[in-house]
Amino acid sequence: MTADRPLRRLRPRTVRARATVAAALTMAVILAAGGGWLYLVLRHNLLDNAAERTELAARKTAAGLGAGPGGGRLSAGLPEPDGGVDSVFVLGPRGQVLAGTGPDPAARAAGLAGFRPPPGQDSATRVLCCAKAAGGQRSVAVVVRAPSPGGDRYVYGITVLNDVSNATSALALTLLIGAPLLIALTVGIAWAVTGLALRPVAAIRGELAAVTASELDRRVPDPDSGDEIARLARTVNATLDRLEQAVCRQRQFVADASHELRNPIAALRAELEVGLAGSSDPRLAASVRQALGDADRLQQIITDLLLLARLDARVQRPDQAVDLALLAAEEIARRRSPRVPITLAADEPVPVRGDHAQLERLLTNLVDNAQRYARAAVRISAALDPATGEASLRVSDDGPGIPPESAERVFERFTRLHPARDRGSGGTGLGLAIAREIAQAHGGTLRVEPAPKDAPGAWLAALFPASADGRRGPRS
Helix, strand or coil: CCCHHHHHHHCCCCHHHHHHHHHHHHHHHHHHHHHHHHHHHHHHHHHHHHHHHHHHHHHHHHHHHHHCHHHHCCCCECCCCCCCCCEEEEECCCCCEEEECCCCHHHHCCCCCCCCCCCCCCEEEEEECCCHHHCCCCEEEEEEEECCCCCCEEEEEEEECHHHHHHHHHHHHHHHHHHHHHHHHHHHHHHHHHHHHHHHHHHHHHHHHHCCCCCCCCCCCCCCCCCHHHHHHHHHHHHHHHHHHHHHHHHHHHHHHHHHHHHHHHHHHHHHHHHHHCCCCHHHHHHHHHHHHHHHHHHHHHHHHHHHHHHHCCCCCCCEEEEHHHHHHHHHHHCCCCCCCEEEECCCCCEEEECHHHHHHHHHHHHHHHHHHCCCCEEEEEEEECCCCEEEEEEEECCCCCCHHHCCHHHCCCCCCCCCCCHHHCCCCCHHHHHHHHHHHCCCEEEEECCCCCCCCCEEEEEEECCCCCCCCCCC
16 A cells, blocks of 8 residues: 555546547557557568569569570669669679679679579568678568579569658658647646536536625526536436525424523522522532522523524624723723733724624623633733724733644534543533634624744634724625
C-alpha cells in the first residue's frame, strides 16, 4: 500500500483532468500505432518499387545479351540504365566481370559473385548495406540469370535507396514533430469540451455548497439539456425539497412542543412557589426548592429552544441602530453583583444594525458563559475597525479556556467540554449555539480566538459589518 501512494498522487483527481489525460493517451496510442503502420507500409512500398525498377533494368540488359550479335557478346561498357537504377553489371559463370556501367566495373562489382538466384528461379533480390557496388550506401540489388552457350551469365542491377531513406526520414520527422502538436491540440480540445460539459456540474456544486440549515430554500440550476447532468440537477432539487420539508417539520415540532410546554411548566412553578410559601417542614421545603430550581432550568431550556426555532426559521426581525459599546455598558450595569468583576474596554460608539433584543441576548449568553468558568475576571471589549468597517464585540475570561481542536465544537447544541460544565453549573448547553445563530442572522460570525500568552482563558469574538452611516449593516 505504501508503494501505491506516489502513484495515487500522480493520478488526476478531477473528472476534467482524467478525461483530458485519457484523450491525450488515446491520441498518443493512435499516433504511435498509425504512424508506425504508415512508416512500415511506406517503406515496404518504396522498397518494392525500387526492386521492381531494378529488376526491370536487369532483365532488359539480360534480354539484350541474348539478342546481341554473335550470341550475346559483350563490350566492357554497357549503356546507362533508366528508371533511376544506378548501375548494372554482368558476371560470368566464375564470377568474372564481363561488362558493367560506369568506370571500373570490376571494383564496383566486388562482393556480388556469391549472390546468385536460388535453384529453380531466374532472379533474386537483396537489400545491401554499405555495399561497394553502391558506393557504401544502402541499396537494393537484383540478380537475373541469363543463359548462354558458354555458361550462365548473371546480370546485376543496383539501385541506391536514397529516395526511400529520404521519404521514410521525412515521414518519421513529420510524426515526431506533428505528434506532440496533435496531442497538445487534443489536450486543449478535451479540456475545453469537458469544461463546457462540466460547467453545469460546477454551478450545481457551488449552489449546493451555499445551502445551509438557514437557507434550505436554495435550489441548484437545472441546465435543461435533457442529459445526465440535467437529471442529476432535478434529483438534487427533489432531495433538497424533501430535506427542507423534513427540517421545517422538525422546527415546527420543536416550536410547537416548546410553546405547549411553557404553560404547564409555568403552572407547575407557581404551584411549587405556593407550596414552598406554605411549607413548615424544612425537609419538604428543601425538596420543593430543588424542584423549583429544576422547573426554572426546564423553563430556561424551553425558552432557548423557542428562540433557536425562531432563529432557524429566519423570522423577520426589527432593523434598529444598536451601539455595541452601550449594549456592553448596560449589560455590566444590569449585573449588580456578578460572581467575578466585569471590565469594559470601549473608547467610542460601535454602531451596527439589527435586533436590539437579540444582540442583547448574544452578549448575555457570552457573559454568562464567561462568568460560569472565570476565576477572577471577565473582560468585554467593543471596537470598530476603520480599515475594514467591521464591528467587534469580544468577551474573555481567565478560566480553563477552550482547546483549539474544540473551537467549533463549543458552538454545537448541548455541548460541554470540561467536566465542570455539567448540568449542575446552571448552563443549558445552548448559550453559545444561540449566540452564534444570532451573530449569523445579523450577517456576522462568532468564533473562538487564540488567547494571548499573558492572558489565558476563553476568548470569544462576535464580528459584524459596521453601520456607521445608519444604513450599511447586517442582512434582514
